[in-house]
Amino acid sequence: xxxxxxxxxxxxxxxxxxxxxxxxxxxxxxxxxxxxxxxxxxxxxxxxxxxxxxxxxxxxxxxxxxxxxxxxxxxxxxxxxxxxxxxxxxxxxxxxxxxxxxxxxxxxxxxxxxxxxxxxxxxxxxxxxxxxxxxxxxxxxxxxxxxxxxxxxxxxxxxxxxxxxxxxxxxxxxxxxxxxxxxxxxxxxxxxxxxxxxxxxxxxxxxxxxxxxxxxxxxxxxxxxxxxxxxxxxxxxxxxxxxxxxxxxxxxxxx
Amino acid sequence: xxxxxxxxxxxxxxxxxxxxxxxxxxxxxxxxxxxxxxxxxxxxxxxxxxxxxxxxxxxxxxxxxxxxxxxxxxxxxxxxxxxxxxxxxxxxxxxxxxxxxxxxxxxxxxxxxxxxxxxxxxxxxxxxxxxxxxxxxxxxxxxxxxxxxxxxxxxxxxxxxxxxxxxxxxxxxxxxxxxxxxxxxxxxxxxxxxxxxxxxxxxxxxxxxxxxxxxxxxxxxxxxxxxxxxxxxxxxxxxxxxxxxxxxxxxxxxxxxxxxxxxxxxxxxxxxxxxxxxxxxxxxxxxxxxxxxxxxxxxxxxxxx
Numbered sequence: 001x002x003x004x005x006x007x008x009x010x011x012x013x014x015x016x017x018x019x020x021x022x023x024x025x026x027x028x029x030x031x032x033x034x035x036x037x038x039x040x041x042x043x044x045x046x047x048x049x050x051x052x053x054x055x056x057x058x059x060x061x062x063x064x065x066x067x068x069x070x071x072x073x074x075x076x077x078x079x080x081x082x083x084x085x086x087x088x089x090x091x092x093x094x095x096x097x098x099x100x101x102x103x104x105x106x107x108x109x110x111x112x113x114x115x116x117x118x119x120x121x122x123x124x125x126x127x128x129x130x131x132x133x134x135x136x137x138x139x140x141x142x143x144x145x146x147x148x149x150x151x152x153x154x155x156x157x158x159x160x161x162x163x164x165x166x167x168x169x170x171x172x173x174x175x176x177x178x179x180x181x182x183x184x185x186x187x188x189x190x191x192x193x194x195x196x197x198x199x200x201x202x203x204x205x206x207x208x209x210x211x212x213x214x215x216x217x218x219x220x221x222x223x224x225x226x227x228x229x230x231x232x233x234x235x236x237x238x239x240x241x242x243x244x245x246x247x248x249x250x251x252x253x254x255x
Numbered sequence: 256x257x258x259x260x261x262x263x264x265x266x267x268x269x270x271x272x273x274x275x276x277x278x279x280x281x282x283x284x285x286x287x288x289x290x291x292x293x294x295x296x297x298x299x300x301x302x303x304x305x306x307x308x309x310x311x312x313x314x315x316x317x318x319x320x321x322x323x324x325x326x327x328x329x330x331x332x333x334x335x336x337x338x339x340x341x342x343x344x345x346x347x348x349x350x351x352x353x354x355x356x357x358x359x360x361x362x363x364x365x366x367x368x369x370x371x372x373x374x375x376x377x378x379x380x381x382x383x384x385x386x387x388x389x390x391x392x393x394x395x396x397x398x399x400x401x402x403x404x405x406x407x408x409x410x411x412x413x414x415x416x417x418x419x420x421x422x423x424x425x426x427x428x429x430x431x432x433x434x435x436x437x438x439x440x441x442x443x444x445x446x447x448x449x450x451x452x453x454x455x456x457x458x459x460x461x462x463x464x465x466x467x468x469x470x471x472x473x474x475x476x477x478x479x480x481x482x483x484x485x486x487x488x489x490x491x492x493x494x495x496x497x498x499x500x501x502x503x504x505x506x507x508x509x510x511x512x513x514x515x516x517x518x519x520x521x522x523x524x525x526x527x528x529x530x531x532x533x534x535x536x537x538x539x540x541x542x543x544x545x546x547x548x549x550x551x552x553x554x555x556x557x558x559x560x
Contacts, residue, residue, distance in 0.1 A: 006362035010348060017350055080346050085407065088312040088340035088417075089363040090332050254314040255269065 003091050007099020008106065011073065015107040020068050028061035028115050032122055039126075047126050051217045054119040055137050059213075062112055062145040063172055066104070070152025071164035073100050074249075083254055094246045097153065101242060104149050112142055137216040143234035144210040148172055150238045154245035158252065175207030182206070209233050257326065259415050259446035260288040260311065265320035267306055280306045281317070282470035288463070290325075290414075293437060293447045295461035295478075297454070297549075299557050303470040304450045305343060308419055311448075312340055324415065336364070339408035343419040343450075345400050349393035353384055353403050356392060357410060364411045378406040383432065397424040405436065416440055418449035422456050434460055458482070458549040466556050474556050481552055486544040489525050491517045496537035504528050514540065 015021065035053035039046035074097075077083040086096060116138050123131050151171045155164035181201045188194040209230045215222050265284040268277050281303045288294040298304045309315040311322055313330045324334035347356050354375055361371040379385045382402035387395070392403065401424055408416060421437070422430045430453070437460055440447050451457050457464065458478065465475035474481065488506070498510045504527055507518035519525050525542070532539055 002365050003363050006359055009362075010351075010359055013350065014348065081342065081344075082346060082348065084309075084312070084314060084342045085340065085345070085347065085360075085404075086363070087314055088335075088338070088342075089360065089411075090335035091363050251316075253269075253316060254309065 004095045004099045004102065007086075007091070007096055008102035011100050011103020012106050015069050015073070015104055016110075018069055021065055021107070021111065024061050024065050024068070025111055025114060028057050029118050031057035031061070032115065032119050036122060036125075047123070048217050050123060050126060051131075051134065052213065054122060055134070055141070055213045055217070058112060058115045058119060058138060059141045059144070061115065062108060062141060063148050065111055066108055066145050066149040067152050067165050067168045067172070069107070070104055070149050071156045071168060072161040073104060074153060074156040075159075075161050075164070078254060087254070093250045097157065097242065097246050097249055101150060101153055104153070105146055108145055108149060109142065112138065112145065133216045133219075136222075137212045140210040140212050140230060140234075143231065143238075144207055147205070147207070147210075147234055147238045147241065150241040150245065154241050154248070157245050157249045171205065172207065175205035178204040178206050179208045205237060206233075257290050258287045258323070259290045259292075259325060260286070260294075260448060261321075261323040261326075262286050262307070262311070263321045265307065265310060265322065266318045267303075267310060267315060268318060280470055281310070281320075284320070284467065284470070284472055286465050286472055286475055288446060288448055290446050291441065291444055292462040293441055293460055294449070295457035295464045296448060296450045296467065297457060297464060297553060298450075298467035302467045304467060305419060307467070308340075308417060308448075308450070311417065312338075336411065337413055338415040338417060339411060339413035340417045341401075341404040341408040341419060341421055343423065344397075345404035347392050347400070347403065347407070350391060352389050352391055353379065353395075353406075354388040356403065357407055360407045360410045366410075374410060374412070378409055381409070381436065382406045398426060398429045401425060401429075401433075405433065413445065415446045415448065418447065420450055420452065422451055422453050430456065454548075454550045454553055464549070466553060468557055474552070478549070482547050482549055486522060486546055487520075487551070489519045489522065489542065489544045491519060491525070491528055491542050492540040493517065493528075493532050494538045494540050496532055496535045500531060500535060501528065504531070 032054045035050045035057070038053055039049040042049050077086070083096075087093065116135070120130055120134065123134065148168060148171070152164060152168045155167045159167070178201060181197060181204070185194060185197050185201060188197060212222065212230075214220065263285050265281050266279070267281040268279040270277050284303065284307055296304055296307070306315065310317045311324070311329055313335075322329040324331075325337055327334050348359075351359065357375045357378065358371060361374065366374070375388075376385070379388050382405050384399065384402050384406070387399060392400065395403065401421065405418075405421065408418070418437075421433055425433060434456055437447055437449070461478050463476070464478050464481060465472050467473070493501075493515045494513060496515060498508050498515045501508050501515065501517055504517070504519065504524055506520050507516075509516045517528060519528060529539065529542075
């Protein structure tokens with residue numbers, strides 16, 4: 001485990017030097033603060049607009065950070081040949097992938113914490129109270145961002161950063177649209193078509209499982225079972241993607 | 256003595272290009288490196304030297320053949336613990352200082368802090384970088400990076416050191432220092448396997464040599480067995496005798512000022528030349544018999560001439 005943490009530490013050091021990270025953080029902060037302006041222009045509950053836009057900003061910019069940094073992390077090690085030195089030591093390839101994931105996860109946690117602080121401060125300026133329930137939605141956004149990080153690392157282990165970014169963003173988009181397939185399955189008659197749609201839905205990610213934004217913004221009740229199932233879904237899907245990345249990475253030659 | 260490395264019938268081909276075309280890089284490499292010796296692995300560019308090293312380190316999976324390090328699979332944890340590697344043209348995390356980078360590599364071996372700090376200080380001194388310990392690698396010259404590379408290869412006090420072109424990019428003084436360090440490894444009982452294009456260096460420090468051409472080991476053995484004592488030709492510099500006098504005696508006759516340079520292929524002719532110089536009251540400035548060098552062997556093996 002010491003080796004995994006060594007890689008995680010170096011990844012954290014490397015990621016926090018990336019200017020893209022701070023650029024995205026700046027725009028995320030700008031979007032969260034600008035939600036106040038948007039709220040002024042809106043008729044209705046202004047606080048809800050601030051919460052909606054703020055949470056969406058944390059999500060979108062968190063995902064962008066995961067994709068843009070995650071897709072170049074492993075690639076850079078291969079491209080600059082630092083991987084030769086690392087893998088000649090008693091470091092398993094699986095440990096390398098896990099270390100990279102943990103290092104980037106740590107970076108994204110710090111960034112999300114920063115964005116959340118700004119968001120809670122903006123909400124506080126309107127409501128004069130700290131809305132702790134927002135943290136539920138943010139926690140599940142973090143879970144989603146971690147899954148996207150694993151996906152970015154998976155693609156980065158065998159593809160170039162540009163292609164990996166496209167694939168990872170496609171994964172994110174599919175993940176947010178696949179719930180439509182679930183609706184379709186419910187309306188389909190039993191048969192081969194429905195079975196095929198069911199198989200496809202099982203295979204495709206459903207990132208709407210992590211979406212608690214509407215519930216927390218509108219103060220709707222959330223059944224306890226949903227928390228657990230969404231959490232387990234996130235953990236297992238991330239573990240599955242990391243397992244896949246390790247499987248690919250273990251078999252490749254470093255020419 | 257036991258074998259530090261044993262490679263048997265190693266084969267590797269790659270499918271490269273947009274329309275993949277199979278290229279066979281290693282066509283059955285077999286060699287063994289005995290414990291405690293300095294082994295030079297030579298070959299022209301593209302011969303398969305680095306590919307062999309990458310197979311040995313587990314960076315590439317061979318199509319066929321076996322590799323053993325100290326009698327164990329080269330992929331085993333124990334084999335990895337016992338070796339150190341310096342890549343060709345090393346590039347490391349340039350935002351770290353030399354000491355931070357060495358601490359990171361020590362962590363990969365699970366060294367505890369006191370041992371780690373002691374080794375870092377000792378290695379930085381060994382490679383002459385103690386003053387640059389807190390300098391970021393970004394500011395390092397190529398030669399300095401090579402030294403950091405050597406230090407990281409030694410962080411685990413390995414029994415086997417694999418060096419890919421360790422003398423590349425070094426100035427003559429730096430090359431001598433690295434050569435001395437490699438020789439010190441031998442005194443400490445370490446085995447060294449290294450590639451180099453600088454044949455003079457290999458000749459100066461290696462015990463055993465293998466020449467690889469086109470993915471095959473075409474010649475290998477102890478250096479003294481490969482390089483014979485046979486005199487190839489004798490170079491003579493003479494003063495005070497006209498060059499025309501040597502016509503028919505030397506293969507190559509040239510003159511610069513009042514000096515005449517001769518290259519004599521047959522040893523018996525050397526005596527005749529000396530007698531002629533005495534007779535004409537000239538003076539022999541220098542006389543040097545040239546024996547076979549590793550470079551001659553290498554050129555002969557690679558070009559077939």
